[in-house]
Amino acid sequence: MSGRENKELKDLSLLGSQETAYSFDYTPEVLETFDNKHPNRDYFVKFNCPEFTTLCPKTNQPDFGTVYISYIPDQKMVESKSLKLYLFSFRNHGDFHEDSMNIIMNDLIQLMDPRYIEVWGKFTPRGGISIDPYCNYGKTNTKYEQMAEHRMLNHDMYPEKVDNR
Amino acid sequence: MSGRENKELKDLSLLGSQETAYSFDYTPEVLETFDNKHPNRDYFVKFNCPEFTTLCPKTNQPDFGTVYISYIPDQKMVESKSLKLYLFSFRNHGDFHEDSMNIIMNDLIQLMDPRYIEVWGKFTPRGGISIDPYCNYGKTNTKYEQMAEHRMLNHDMYPEKVDNR
Amino acid sequence: MSGRENKELKDLSLLGSQETAYSFDYTPEVLETFDNKHPNRDYFVKFNCPEFTTLCPKTNQPDFGTVYISYIPDQKMVESKSLKLYLFSFRNHGDFHEDSMNIIMNDLIQLMDPRYIEVWGKFTPRGGISIDPYCNYGKTNTKYEQMAEHRMLNHDMYPEKVDNR
Amino acid sequence: MSGRENKELKDLSLLGSQETAYSFDYTPEVLETFDNKHPNRDYFVKFNCPEFTTLCPKTNQPDFGTVYISYIPDQKMVESKSLKLYLFSFRNHGDFHEDSMNIIMNDLIQLMDPRYIEVWGKFTPRGGISIDPYCNYGKTNTKYEQMAEHRMLNHDMYPEKVDNR
Amino acid sequence: MSGRENKELKDLSLLGSQETAYSFDYTPEVLETFDNKHPNRDYFVKFNCPEFTTLCPKTNQPDFGTVYISYIPDQKMVESKSLKLYLFSFRNHGDFHEDSMNIIMNDLIQLMDPRYIEVWGKFTPRGGISIDPYCNYGKTNTKYEQMAEHRMLNHDMYPEKVDNR
Amino acid sequence: MSGRENKELKDLSLLGSQETAYSFDYTPEVLETFDNKHPNRDYFVKFNCPEFTTLCPKTNQPDFGTVYISYIPDQKMVESKSLKLYLFSFRNHGDFHEDSMNIIMNDLIQLMDPRYIEVWGKFTPRGGISIDPYCNYGKTNTKYEQMAEHRMLNHDMYPEKVDNR
Amino acid sequence: MSGRENKELKDLSLLGSQETAYSFDYTPEVLETFDNKHPNRDYFVKFNCPEFTTLCPKTNQPDFGTVYISYIPDQKMVESKSLKLYLFSFRNHGDFHEDSMNIIMNDLIQLMDPRYIEVWGKFTPRGGISIDPYCNYGKTNTKYEQMAEHRMLNHDMYPEKVDNR
Amino acid sequence: MSGRENKELKDLSLLGSQETAYSFDYTPEVLETFDNKHPNRDYFVKFNCPEFTTLCPKTNQPDFGTVYISYIPDQKMVESKSLKLYLFSFRNHGDFHEDSMNIIMNDLIQLMDPRYIEVWGKFTPRGGISIDPYCNYGKTNTKYEQMAEHRMLNHDMYPEKVDNR
Amino acid sequence: MSGRENKELKDLSLLGSQETAYSFDYTPEVLETFDNKHPNRDYFVKFNCPEFTTLCPKTNQPDFGTVYISYIPDQKMVESKSLKLYLFSFRNHGDFHEDSMNIIMNDLIQLMDPRYIEVWGKFTPRGGISIDPYCNYGKTNTKYEQMAEHRMLNHDMYPEKVDNR
Amino acid sequence: MSGRENKELKDLSLLGSQETAYSFDYTPEVLETFDNKHPNRDYFVKFNCPEFTTLCPKTNQPDFGTVYISYIPDQKMVESKSLKLYLFSFRNHGDFHEDSMNIIMNDLIQLMDPRYIEVWGKFTPRGGISIDPYCNYGKTNTKYEQMAEHRMLNHDMYPEKVDNR
Numbered sequence A, B, C, D, E, F, G, H, I, J: 001m002s003g004r005e006n007k008e009l010k011d012l013s014l015l016g017s018q019e020t021a022y023s024f025d026y027t028p029e030v031l032e033t034f035d036n037k038h039p040n041r042d043y044f045v046k047f048n049c050p051e052f053t054t055l056c057p058k059t060n061q062p063d064f065g066t067v068y069i070s071y072i073p074d075q076k077m078v079e080s081k082s083l084k085l086y087l088f089s090f091r092n093h094g095d096f097h098e099d100s101m102n103i104i105m106n107d108l109i110q111l112m113d114p115r116y117i118e119v120w121g122k123f124t125p126r127g128g129i130s131i132d133p134y135c136n137y138g139k140t141n142t143k144y145e146q147m148a149e150h151r152m153l154n155h156d157m158y159p160e161k162v163d164n165r
């Protein structure tokens, strides 16, 4: 075992790069992948992203949330710095929280073609109410499709305490 | 992907509106909806509402609670500012906690015709005892009816610690 | 929808009453019920009771615990002030914790004939060890009997951290 | 030592009373006192009041907060049930949070003439920002006046973490 | 150094005793002391007592609280099992929380003649409000009298969060 | 219902006894039982034991852990003071944590012949790593055998955060 | 006492306004004030602002933090919705955290001429290290100048636990 | 029962050894085992390892995480001090987090041939995002293979709150 | 700067030593010191010791506590492994908690002759009450003597919440 | 106000740089500074550094801790990325915790010549005991020298709870 070699990393243009340009408009093309070296088994990778911000599509007011992304890779895996830049690109973009979580999942499905993926957003309140959308997906006609249904069925039965402080 | 366009938002009379009138009497007609843009998949939307208050039907004393509402949309989704106004309308209304949670769920079923919905209230104590009602619903004769039964069966098996402080 | 009317509340002798007499001897007859207005659906009602105290049957020493009571009502529901008085009546009564939790559940079954009920006590330590009994019940020959077995099977697989401080 | 006798409690019209009428308009005259039996020493009494709600004076929108009241009694002490009714009377009243905390303190000074008093409100956010006003008072030309200045000088140097969830 | 010898423990009638009788009426005479072996220095001893219960003097309803007792011993120290029995003796006794904390402190001053002592009670809410009384004492005409004043001046400037759950 | 009567308690030699001798060598024979008065139903009894200590079999160094014991009684139940003494008897005994949890469970099975039992130890770290063994058992050829397998299958899927502080 | 009247609120152009334009460039002129109705006493107002974001001046990368602002008003008080808009205006602005906290304080001093003010930022980590700047100010040649020095002297002696998760 | 005897421990070269050499290059051969004395039953052993550090394969920057390892032993068990040394050997080794968790699991499978094993890493953030990989394994063609699939299916449905502080 | 050289460490007989013998009888002579390399300044060293256990002098029952030791070194500093062995030596020793904290401090004063030292024990409850003794010391006729008095004066004004769970 | 201009940032060679070389040997020369733009006032800057690791000077075993660094700048301020590299350089360096905290502070004093600085390390346990050293410094013959003494005098009077889990 010798870790990732340079040739395995050569397609990663962003990791360790200095002159990164940050787009604050929706830019799904910034996403990059690397190869899954353990495709023989299912395993989960989760990203915790507490620095997500977007704009309200009607009032243009900034909104803030934490996004949790979990997936089982197939052949491709998303590189985390490119994911960071992708999430940055929602900064000055306006959409409902329910929509943006679905869009993030759609883009990651198109990028990686994962076996399974789920995206959960938890936002700060407006007018005393906060919104937490959750969506998931399993590859059609595989056991991962049933997995998605199973996890939807059992989703969030123990709501965290929220008191707006 | 371009976010929600204005025409999609044109039926939302309350979001971003200045002259909102607040009713503190039970007013289910204040609820508004917008279209679900992702009806091809099941996904959850949760509202955390820690600022719920109502009156005791016998003593008229104010009660306070947190209401958690989770649902899987079908074609319609409830707009969050209208939900806020709807919850405000319980402010000077008297009912048992067990009843008000059922009523909120009934009204949201009538409004959205969701695939699945659940409502959980957690109230502050009176006389050293607090009450937490939970109800749910799945569309009749669909898999969501089984979903409701499954989630009732497994509800709250890990009670949060409550010490009245 | 207009909340509970006075005639629906007329059998509640204790709620809002001034001259309540408190018995500190075991008094199950103090329990009162009101009608379930939503018998068409299953829903849970939970009582959090952190102010429970009783006596050791052998040493007469006071013991303290929190009692969590959850049930799915059938036609009758227990009124919370009468529940408070009932729990007060264990104050100068001596029994093992394992017994008192079973007795509370027996009395509530006899009172309400609920579809499902569970009672969980969590006590403070004596000699460095604390005891947490849990019992449940589902109506015989109904799906609630299986529900009780299912919830027993999956009970408390994530013990809360207890450090006696 | 025999506890408070009935004659000491005879001026308390609200404690244990059944037919309490709740006013939701500002009603400082509902406040009642009883005698301090330990005026030979300074001691603190604190009330924790997490169920405080009022209205925004401009938008009429409900606001929610926790109010902490601490005082050193002189001859009179505020009875806690009357304090509850007094705080209820802000329910449908409109004012800035900065004003309501000052008004509560003014009314309690007039009622009890305490040696020292402080009032701290902690409100839920609007637009992502929450407001926490704090005021205090010590009797003029006594050491309690210096006490008030000392406690203002050292107020809240360790802000609690607030993340709006 | 050899630990406490038997002769030093011979006046302790309760510690390790089997036939302890528990009084639930106010019984200050149950308190016992042992000798301070380190009177050359000031040091604090604190008792954390989360199992304190008493009755409301007007309604007879049980109340529950946690009592924190801290003192600097002079020649005598209170034995902890006797303190337990003393606190038990408030179980069926009626008094205001503000009074009971002052009484406990008075009794411990008379028992031990400590250099300094303070007593803090934190009770569960009634009607949404909880009460936390705090009193202290330093020996007259000693530096401990200034100590008491100093600690009163700086008391509880960071109120713990209380949300009645 | 009248609580446990004296005759039911007569075989408990340790509870309330003064001259208890503490053995710090492995002493399973100290364990005592009393009768289960509710054998008609399954219910759980859990013991939280945060004061468990033993020795490393190779280095003789003391180790510390919390032991959680949960069981469904059949005809016999372990008395908690005798359990305390039994756990004390590991104090100067040397064994691996993985072994001691299995031994405790073996001894309790032999004592009570329970329907189901599980034992979970959580130890403090050595060299930056802590060990948490978990074992369980269900009566052979009963549904409790499947219960044990089911709970093993679903054990501890949400590891508590451990940061060694 | 009648709450804030309309004439007192007439200079507040933003509160309750619908067509708010959000600037994401540094815009101190958006700040608005209202009159202090309690100038006879010192009191604190604190704003908790967990939704603060800005850009790194060198890399243009977004940064996130919570800003705590506390002040003692003199004649003018900052209106909270205008404060929200002001903080929004750092969204696409680049500066070091140490500078932005000083700038926010400078702008609020110029706006309100407060007796005392302090600003504390707590940012999320970059490269495993997070930065928390704190500045304060008291009116020159008043006791508030000493207050500022006293609070600087005693600042943050109990660092919160930070583990980057 | 007499604890582990010396002969059972004789193959453990590291436990209690003084001259341990620490390798900071990947060294799986340092791992040692001892015999499982309870192979008749399934039980879990979990290691909590909050002191794990490695290097980024592209930038060489240190990364930090907590690793949770859980397994059901067959005939062999990993000795915890050798596990510590093995984890040390990642200190100056470069690899992606997704790879290192898979490698640790592979090495422990080769060492112990366990019935079941899972490895979960939780790392600190880089650029505002943290990564948590999770993999598991059950012996092929045994029920443990289904166990692995079941636990993957239900993995981490309640993400812990992560706020990067 | 080159770290501690071997010659500086040569008097430490225990650190890194394999054949450590553990005494469970009071053994103050096991304590070892090394030289303070920064005697030009005052600085604090704190030891957190959550694995402290001793015996009750009257009943011989084991007691458990956490001991916090903080000191400002003069010329000598206590080596932490020897401190561990010293604390082990209370394992089978009987004394009151108030005495053992004073004895630990006395022994460390004799060993190191520190400028300042304090020892705080926090024990688990017996009979529902836990005891937390605190003592401190500053070198006679130095400013550290005043330091000890100052810290005693301000000791523990914010008692941690203790609920015996 | 326009943020930091490029010319102000030109001496920062590391921030935003790609080819950073990481030294894991003690390298104080990597530290860089930028100018303080607010030297007219005292203000605090705190760095939270939870990813600190070093080696034991005698056993070479890795140690882990969190380092909190707080200072009041004079003319120079330490750039955070260079601080990160500096702390990395302790990775393969051996020293006692008490020494490394003093050394970090010495190096930062030499680098920045700050008005005031303090460094607090909190390490994970070895053998059940953890060590937390704290040192500070104020410029000689200034008020900051008294500040250092004042903060040492009042250091850490409320030890955080440490239970090694």
Ligand SMILES: [Ca+2]
Residues within 6 Å of the ligand: A161, A162, A163, A164, A165, D165
């Ligand atoms: Ca919260």
Ligand SMILES: [Ca+2]
Residues within 6 Å of the ligand: A165, D161, D162, D163, D164
């Ligand atoms: Ca909070």
Ligand SMILES: [Ca+2]
Residues within 6 Å of the ligand: B161, B162, B163, B164, B165, E164, E165
């Ligand atoms: Ca609580």
Ligand SMILES: [Ca+2]
Residues within 6 Å of the ligand: C161, C162, C163, C164, C165, I164, I165
């Ligand atoms: Ca605890």
Ligand SMILES: [Ca+2]
Residues within 6 Å of the ligand: A164, A165, D161, D162, D163, D164, D165
């Ligand atoms: Ca929060």
Ligand SMILES: [Ca+2]
Residues within 6 Å of the ligand: B165, E161, E162, E163, E164, E165
């Ligand atoms: Ca609370």
Ligand SMILES: [Ca+2]
Residues within 6 Å of the ligand: B161, B162, B163, E165
């Ligand atoms: Ca709670």
Ligand SMILES: [Ca+2]
Residues within 6 Å of the ligand: F160, F161, F162, F163, F164, J165
């Ligand atoms: Ca932990």
Ligand SMILES: [Ca+2]
Residues within 6 Å of the ligand: F161, F162, F163, F164, F165, J165
């Ligand atoms: Ca921890």
Ligand SMILES: [Ca+2]
Residues within 6 Å of the ligand: G161, G162, G163, G164, H165
């Ligand atoms: Ca934190």
Ligand SMILES: [Ca+2]
Residues within 6 Å of the ligand: G161, G162, G163, G164, G165, H164, H165
């Ligand atoms: Ca954290």
Ligand SMILES: [Ca+2]
Residues within 6 Å of the ligand: G165, H161, H162, H163, H164, H165
């Ligand atoms: Ca966190």
Ligand SMILES: [Ca+2]
Residues within 6 Å of the ligand: C165, I161, I162, I163, I164, I165
């Ligand atoms: Ca506690």
Ligand SMILES: [Ca+2]
Residues within 6 Å of the ligand: C161, C162, C163, C164, I165
């Ligand atoms: Ca606990």
Ligand SMILES: [Ca+2]
Residues within 6 Å of the ligand: F165, J160, J161, J162, J163, J164
């Ligand atoms: Ca801790």
Ligand SMILES: [Ca+2]
Residues within 6 Å of the ligand: F165, J161, J162, J163, J164, J165
């Ligand atoms: Ca801990």
